[in-house]
Amino acid sequence: MTTKIPATIVTGFLGAGKTSLIQNLLCNARGRRIALIINEFGELGVDGEIVKGCGIEDCPEENIVELANGCICCTVADDFLPTITALLDRPNPPEHIVIETSGLALPKPLIRAFNWPEVRTRVTVDGVIAVVDGPAAAAGRFADNPDAVDAQRAADDSLDHESPLAELFEDQINSADLIILNKNDQMSPDDRTAARGVIDREMKRKAKLILSSFGAIDPDVLLGLGAAAEDDLDSRFSHHELEGEDHDHDEFESFQIDMPALKAPEELLERLRPAIAAHDILRVKGFLDVAGRDMRLVLQGVGGRVQHYYDRAWSTDEPRKGRLVVIGLKGLDRTAIEAAVKG
Numbered sequence: 001m002t003t004k005i006p007a008t009i010v011t012g013f014l015g016a017g018k019t020s021l022i023q024n025l026l027c028n029a030r031g032r033r034i035a036l037i038i039n040e041f042g043e044l045g046v047d048g049e050i051v052k053g054c055g056i057e058d059c060p061e062e063n064i065v066e067l068a069n070g071c072i073c074c075t076v077a078d079d080f081l082p083t084i085t086a087l088l089d090r091p092n093p094p095e096h097i098v099i100e101t102s103g104l105a106l107p108k109p110l111i112r113a114f115n116w117p118e119v120r121t122r123v124t125v126d127g128v129i130a131v132v133d134g135p136a137a138a139a140g141r142f143a144d145n146p147d148a149v150d151a152q153r154a155a156d157d158s159l160d161h162e163s164p165l166a167e168l169f170e171d172q173i174n175s176a177d178l179i180i181l182n183k184n185d186q187m188s189p190d191d192r193t194a195a196r197g198v199i200d201r202e203m204k205r206k207a208k209l210i211l212s213s214f215g216a217i218d219p220d221v222l223l224g225l226g227a228a229a230e231d232d233l234d235s236r237f238s239h240h241e242l243e244g245e246d247h248d249h250d251e252f253e254s255f256q257i258d259m260p261a262l263k264a265p266e267e268l269l270e271r272l273r274p275a276i277a278a279h280d281i282l283r284v285k286g287f288l289d290v291a292g293r294d295m296r297l298v299l300q301g302v303g304g305r306v307q308h309y310y311d312r313a314w315s316t317d318e319p320r321k322g323r324l325v326v327i328g329l330k331g332l333d334r335t336a337i338e339a340a341v342k343g
């Protein structure tokens with residue numbers, strides 16, 4: 001009998017901390033040969049670039065495969081299956097595969113893909129890990145707006161739609177074998193109770209919950225769950241399945257802004273923060289060129305929280321191009337946002 005290669009699926013909403021958790025996992029892999037498949041919603045592969053920028057010894061660049069520009073759940077057959085098959089066919093295949101789904105992806109179609117004949121005999125889903133942005137959950141970001149739901153039902157009582165964020169949250173945590181309540185450093189005891197309350201309310205199956213900051217969790221806890229999730233699909237509730245699995249992310253959109261060189265990061269932050277609030281931008285991330293600095297500036301915005309840091313020197317063979325990806329609910333005013341951010 002051949003042993004199947006274990007695969008771990010990491011899900012969770014935009015900015016919850018999936019990449020941070022995976023970065024920590026790879027840094028502490030202790031010699032395990034892990035391959036990483038990263039999927040992003042925007043065209044620009046930011047997460048893959050960030051992980052590669054860490055130069056983790058145990059995870060050479062060829063072990064990081066990016067699937068940008070779309071959600072893995074919608075491109076399973078075209079993108080995901082060929083990618084994983086190519087990894088398995090390598091002369092020296094990985095010992096473990098980690099898949100970071102985009103923050104907008106539904107995990108269930110991806111888990112289901114592990115039942116495809118060409119994959120089923122060779123890989124098993126060792127576990128689905130859902131990362132939750134603790135402060136956002138505590139603040140009610142993923143809860144339904146009861147007034148909006150009631151108004152929708154009043155207009156059409158066949159509708160049972162929750163907010164897109166609430167639906168995704170429910171689908172993601174109900175697919176999980178392990179839930180990571182992240183950003184613990186930003187939560188008060190009351191926040192922690194509130195965030196746990198939101199999760200408990202939405203959970204329809206049992207999953208262990210662990211608190212973390214920056215996803216710093218021992219790999220032995222994350223890997224080796226032995227869940228075989230592909231055999232256990234029925235216990236993993238999904239809204240979109242009830243609706244016929246048709247899911248084209250039409251509730252969300254993303255676009256890219258090419259940014260000129262900045263004089264200093266602060267000038268951008270002063271423009272960005274009000275733009276995020278005014279346009280209810282869910283996520284901004286990317287790289288920036290700061291005049292007179294040899295280092296590339298990484299910018300990360302999750303809701304109203306914006307962070308920035310220099311991650312590595314620009315290499316001589318790459319253009320010093322600033323680019324930001326902006327993600328929000330459908331209907332973003334691209335022109336106004338671009339004008340506000342560029343200044």
Ligand SMILES: Nc1nc2c(ncn2[C@@H]2O[C@H](COP(=O)(O)OP(=O)(O)OP(=O)(O)O)[C@@H](O)[C@H]2O)c(=O)[nH]1
Pocket residue numbers: 012013014015016017018019020021047102103182183184185186212213214215283285300301302307
């Ligand atoms: N304070 C704090 N910040 C965190 C924590 N985890 C992640 N972050 C920050 O939150 C931002 C988003 O983190 P990522 O790890 O990129 O989140 P993600 O889920 O991969 O984001 P997407 O891929 O865009 O969906 C970054 O600025 C992180 O540094 C945490 O535990 N505490």
